[in-house]
Structures are given as C-alpha cells and as structure tokens.
Amino acid sequence: MSQHVTIEDVTPRDGLQNEPTPVPLAQKLLLIQKLAAAGITHIQATSFVHPKWVPQLADADQLAKDLPPLPGVQYSALIPNLRGYERAVAAGIRHLEFVLSASESFNHRNLNRSLQESLALLEQVTQRALSDGVTLRVGFSVSFHCPFEGRISTQAVVKLARECRAIHPWRLALCDSDGMGFPNQVRDAVRALRDDLRMQNAEIALHFHDTYGRGLSNSLVGLEEGIREFDATTAGLGGCPYCPGASGNLATEDLVDLLHGLGYQTGIDLEKLLDAAEFALQFSSRPYQGHLLRAMRPGTCQKNELRPVP
Amino acid sequence: MSQHVTIEDVTPRDGLQNEPTPVPLAQKLLLIQKLAAAGITHIQATSFVHPKWVPQLADADQLAKDLPPLPGVQYSALIPNLRGYERAVAAGIRHLEFVLSASESFNHRNLNRSLQESLALLEQVTQRALSDGVTLRVGFSVSFHCPFEGRISTQAVVKLARECRAIHPWRLALCDSDGMGFPNQVRDAVRALRDDLRMQNAEIALHFHDTYGRGLSNSLVGLEEGIREFDATTAGLGGCPYCPGASGNLATEDLVDLLHGLGYQTGIDLEKLLDAAEFALQFSSRPYQGHLLRAMRPGTCQKNELRPVP
Numbered sequence: 001m002s003q004h005v006t007i008e009d010v011t012p013r014d015g016l017q018n019e020p021t022p023v024p025l026a027q028k029l030l031l032i033q034k035l036a037a038a039g040i041t042h043i044q045a046t047s048f049v050h051p052k053w054v055p056q057l058a059d060a061d062q063l064a065k066d067l068p069p070l071p072g073v074q075y076s077a078l079i080p081n082l083r084g085y086e087r088a089v090a091a092g093i094r095h096l097e098f099v100l101s102a103s104e105s106f107n108h109r110n111l112n113r114s115l116q117e118s119l120a121l122l123e124q125v126t127q128r129a130l131s132d133g134v135t136l137r138v139g140f141s142v143s144f145h146c147p148f149e150g151r152i153s154t155q156a157v158v159k160l161a162r163e164c165r166a167i168h169p170w171r172l173a174l175c176d177s178d179g180m181g182f183p184n185q186v187r188d189a190v191r192a193l194r195d196d197l198r199m200q201n202a203e204i205a206l207h208f209h210d211t212y213g214r215g216l217s218n219s220l221v222g223l224e225e226g227i228r229e230f231d232a233t234t235a236g237l238g239g240c241p242y243c244p245g246a247s248g249n250l251a252t253e254d255l256v257d258l259l260h261g262l263g264y265q266t267g268i269d270l271e272k273l274l275d276a277a278e279f280a281l282q283f284s285s286r287p288y289q290g291h292l293l294r295a296m297r298p299g300t301c302q303k304n305e306l307r308p309v310p
Numbered sequence: 311m312s313q314h315v316t317i318e319d320v321t322p323r324d325g326l327q328n329e330p331t332p333v334p335l336a337q338k339l340l341l342i343q344k345l346a347a348a349g350i351t352h353i354q355a356t357s358f359v360h361p362k363w364v365p366q367l368a369d370a371d372q373l374a375k376d377l378p379p380l381p382g383v384q385y386s387a388l389i390p391n392l393r394g395y396e397r398a399v400a401a402g403i404r405h406l407e408f409v410l411s412a413s414e415s416f417n418h419r420n421l422n423r424s425l426q427e428s429l430a431l432l433e434q435v436t437q438r439a440l441s442d443g444v445t446l447r448v449g450f451s452v453s454f455h456c457p458f459e460g461r462i463s464t465q466a467v468v469k470l471a472r473e474c475r476a477i478h479p480w481r482l483a484l485c486d487s488d489g490m491g492f493p494n495q496v497r498d499a500v501r502a503l504r505d506d507l508r509m510q511n512a513e514i515a516l517h518f519h520d521t522y523g524r525g526l527s528n529s530l531v532g533l534e535e536g537i538r539e540f541d542a543t544t545a546g547l548g549g550c551p552y553c554p555g556a557s558g559n560l561a562t563e564d565l566v567d568l569l570h571g572l573g574y575q576t577g578i579d580l581e582k583l584l585d586a587a588e589f590a591l592q593f594s595s596r597p598y599q600g601h602l603l604r605a606m607r608p609g610t611c612q613k614n615e616l617r618p619v620p
Contacts, residue, residue, distance in 0.1 A: 257522060258493075
C-alpha cells in the first residue's frame with residue numbers, strides 16, 4: 001500500500017472564510033506561496049460563492065487569475081452551483097470541489113436549497129465539466145454529524161454517494177464540518193463506500209475539523225483503511241459558521257507530523273510549513289488552535305494569545 | 311471485551327505540579343471533590359517527592375490526611391523512593407505509583423539517580439508494600455520518546471518491564487511524558503508486553519500528554535488493543551518541565567467524550583466533568599489546552615485567554 005499521502009491545504013478557502021475580517025488579496029497570495037514553498041502540492045485557493053454570503057472570498061475571481069503558476073502545484077476552488085462553476089472556469093481553475101451536504105437541513109442552511117436541487121445542479125455542472133475537461137471532487141458537508149440533525153448514519157452517506165456517483169463517478173470527500181465525527185464512523189463510512197459502491201481508496205478524500213480534538217484520530221483511522229488524501233488548514237484556521245466557539249480545521253502541521261512519525265511521505269518540509277503556519281496565524285482572530293506550533297515555536301502562539309478575542 | 315474504561319484523573323498531581331504558583335490546599339481538595347462528583351473513581355491526589363524539587367506539592371502529607379473518604383473513590387499518589395513510600399503510607403494512601411524512566415538520561419534528570427538505583431529502590435519499596443498490603447503501579451516516564459535521548463524503542467520498554475516484573479508482577483503504566491509518542495509505538499509496546507512478558511491487558515495502563523495533539527490517537531490505539539485504563543488531567547493541565555512551551559496532559563473531558571462516542575462506559579457525567587474542568591482552568595497559567603471546554607463552553611476559555619501569559 002502506498003506510503004505517500006496527499007495533503008490538500010484548504011487554508012485560503014476554509015480557513016479564511018470564517019475570519020470576521022477579510023484578508024487582503026496580496027496577503028492571500030503570499031500565504032499560498034508559503035504553502036507551496038513548504039511542499040504543499042494541492043491548495044484549495046478560494047470558493048466561488050455569492051459574495052453576499054462569504055464576503056471574505058469576494059475576491060475569488062481576481063485571486064484565481066493572480067495565482068502563481070508553480071510547477072507541481074494544483075489549485076482547486078469550491079463551487080456550490082453552475083454560476084460558481086462558470087466563474088471558476090473563466091478565472092482559469094481546472095479542479096473544482098462541488099459541495100453539498102449529507103443532511104437535508106444543513107444543505108438548506110448552508111446552500112439555501114434542497115439536496116435534490118443540489119443533485120440537479122451537480123448534474124448540470126458535471127455535463128459542463130466533462131465537456132470542458134474540468135475535474136470535479138464532490139464534497140459532502142457534515143458527513144458524520146450535523147449541527148441540526150445530529151449524528152449522520154453511514155447509510156445516509158452511502159445513499160448520497162450512490163446518487164452522486166450515478167451522475168458521474170467523481171471522487172468524493174467526506175467532510176466532518178463540525179468536528180463531531182468519531183473514528184468508528186469514519187471507518188464504517190469508508191468501508192461502506194468500498195463494499196456497497198465498489199469505490200477505490202483513491203476515490204475517497206477525508207476532511208476533518210479538530211473542534212473536539214478528534215481530527216488526528218479520525219485521520220489515523222482513515223490511513224489505516226488505506227485513504228491517502230486529507231484536507232487540513234495551516235495553523236488550524238477555519239471552523240463552522242453554525243458552531244459558535246468551535247475551533248477550526250485539523251492543523252496541517254499536526255497532520256504532517258503524525259504522518260512523518262508513522263513513516264508516511266508527504267513531500268512537505270515541516271519547518272517551512274511552520275513558517276506558513278506562523279504567517280497564517282496572524283489572520284486568526286483566535287488563539288492558536290493546533291498543537292505543533294505551540295510545541296515547537298511557543299513564542300509565536302503567546303503573541304497571538306495576548307490579543308483580545310473580539 | 312469489556313466496554314468499561316477506567317480513567318485515573320491525575321490533575322491534582324501531574325496537572326498542578328507544573329504550575330508556577332502553588333495552589334492552596336483547600337482549593338486542591340475542592341478540585342478533588344468536583345472530580346469525584348463527576349464520577350471519577352480513580353484520582354491521583356499528589357506526589358511524595360522532596361518539596362525542594364516540587365514545591366507545588368509540598369502539602370502532600372496534609373492533603374493526603376485531609377482527603378475526603380468518598381464511596382467508590384480510590385486515591386493514589388506518586389512516589390520515587392522509600393522515603394516517599396513511608397510518607398504516603400503514614401498519611402493513609404494505600405495505592406501508590408512508583409515512578410522510574412524508560413531512558414537512563416531522563417531518570418537522572420527527573421529522579422537524580424541511575425535506573426539501576428531506581429530498580430533497587432523498587433525492590434525495597436515492593437518488600438514494604440507486600441508486607442503492608444499496599445498496592446503499587448509502576449509508571450515508566452518517557453516510554454515512547456525522551457527529550458534527551460529521542461525515540462524510545464519498544465525493546466527498551468520491554469527490558470525495563472521485564473526487570474520490574476521480575477521484582478514483582480505489579481501493574482505498569484506507560485507514560486508519554488513529552489507527548490511525542492506515536493500511535494504505532496503504543497500498539498507495538500502493548501503487543502510486546504503481552505507477547506514477550508505474557509502480561510494481561512488489565513495489567514497495563516496508558517498515560518498520554520497532548521503536546522502534539524496525539525493524546526486521543528494514542529488512546530484510540532490503546533483501546534483497540536484492549537487497554538481499559540487511561541490517565542488524563544481535567545482541562546488538560548500539566549506538562550513536562552523539560553519541554554518548554556509544551557501543552558499538558560491529555561484532557562480528561564476530551565478522552566471521556568471520545569470514549570462515550572465510541573460506546574464505552576466510564577461512569578462519568580460529562581457536564582459535571584466540565585464543571586471540574588472550568589474550576590481547574592483557573593489554576594492554569596496558560597490558555598485552555600484541551601478541546602471540549604472550548605467547544606461547549608467557549609466563554610470560559612476566552613476569559614482565560616485574556617490573561618497575559620507570564
């Protein structure tokens with residue numbers, strides 16, 4: 001089984017979209033360059049949603065056009081609909097994540113439409129993507145727990161996966177958006193996708209938040225199941241707008257250190273990644289939520305902790 | 311396999327011994343009562359070491375005498391030598407943890423003697439304990455990584471375990487004192503103790519720190535191996551005096567939430583445990599290092615974060 005693990009760093013998208021103050025475009029580009037310099041090959045750069053809903057990413061079109069063409073670096077962006085698809089492709093992005101939710105309630109609250117409507121949009125986007133040669137990954141928000149509906153069953157994930165894969169066998173990302181997923185759920189979901197839908201490990205990515213400190217445990221179970229693609233954010237930025245007080249995504253640096261310690265290869269330089277994490281932390285309105293930076297560069301975190309929480 | 315997991319909360323000992331300001335005796339007793347009220351049955355109340363080395367626990371003799379006799383609650387204390395044994399037993403403690411280190415360097419720095427000298431002391435203490443009817447658990451500091459010697463091999467742990475168990479088959483606790491242990495090391499060590507020394511799962515306890523965020527991952531692997539006894543500290547207090555900037559022990563509340571979510575029973579009331587964690591947090595000189603309290607009672611953590619770091 002492959003010992004190489006791909007990290008998709010989603011800081012510029014999932015990390016920055018939750019910060020009350022929008023980060024200037026130039027700083028976003030600098031962050032992206034620092035991520036690439038650390039050896040991150042997959043970067044989720046932005047999201048093409050309506051700026052009314054996510055003003056922090058209102059610069060998506062310009063940012064996408066300004067992305068530095070770096071050898072070996074693949075940029076992606078999140079889209080919720082056809083309009084997002086068109087904007088993203090017009091701005092030059094060729095790898096897109098189409099997002100919908102594993103729960104009906106979350107789909108309504110997060111995307112303002114029913115799951116059935118989202119699936120119809122996925123069908124439209126798929127037709128365009130196939131004819132444009134654009135790659136999609138389909139991301140399932142709240143794959144393990146929903147702030148409105150509680151625990152999500154493996155059956156619900158499999159049902160949604162079956163509907164999506166009937167449209168086209170795109171790769172799927174299971175996202176633990178509020179961080180309340182448990183390791184046994186991750187194991188069950190991965191196994192069910194393989195057993196019931198004959199999916200390959202390489203068709204499944206995992207996206208964890210660390211709200212309850214389970215990001216690494218959930219990743220560990222995914223690794224043991226053979227999954228080799230994980231999302232994370234540098235410095236653990238991010239969160240969930242429906243989970244007040246919640247901490248952010250799993251910190252990329254915590255995940256990379258676990259992976260290296262277990263003997264996996266990522267191609268990532270940990271010291272340079274910590275440089276990127278230090279840089280990213282200045283955009284956080286909260287104390288550092290990861291672990292590695294605190295352990296290895298405590299001064300950086302203390303500076304951040306002295307700022308009043310807004 | 312049993313679904314009951316025993317938590318030994320070591321906050322009054324491992325948590326408070328690392329705080330720069332000693333906590334008043336009355337407050338320690340209040341903390342212990344809050345832990346017991348939450349359903350914690352095993353509490354490591356203090357350490358009988360020389361007050362010159364750990365002034366925070368200089369009140370050990372008085373505290374032990376003042377411990378409230380609560381039904382179903384078992385108090386323990388840490389001892390490094392025969393003098394500690396005598397003080398502990400004189401103060402009424404019947405369950406003791408004899409501590410030594412999995413690395414020679416850490417034994418010298420932490421206990422000021424060679425490992426051979428510690429083993430000789432264990433022999434003396436064992437004779438006394440057996441004749442007094444006192445129970446020992448033997449704790450191995452730095453069982454997975456040592457700040458001075460680096461990664462600790464499974465062979466080194468097995469060798470030390472063999473020497474200890476030749477003295478008497480006491481139960482053992484593997485302690486990840488600097489939090490740098492990895493899940494595969496935990497699995498290897500537990501399996502080796504069973505395979506090479508024919509130890510039972512019930513004879514092994516695990517004690518994790520969360521410096522690098524791996525406390526829950528390491529616990530998960532221990533659980534999967536069948537271990538049912540874990541140490542933790544409420545609010546994640548504690549740390550390692552040789553690891554500057556390091557965060558503390560694995561937070562009891564994070565562990566309990568994981569256990570309950572996985573279907574294990576602990577007998578612990580999570581809300582009352584969070585009350586104890588809120589109480590414990592006021593003694594911490596650092597921002598909250600766990601996860602659950604931040605997710606479920608964010609206001610408590612923010613108050614703590616506004617205090618300047620000394």
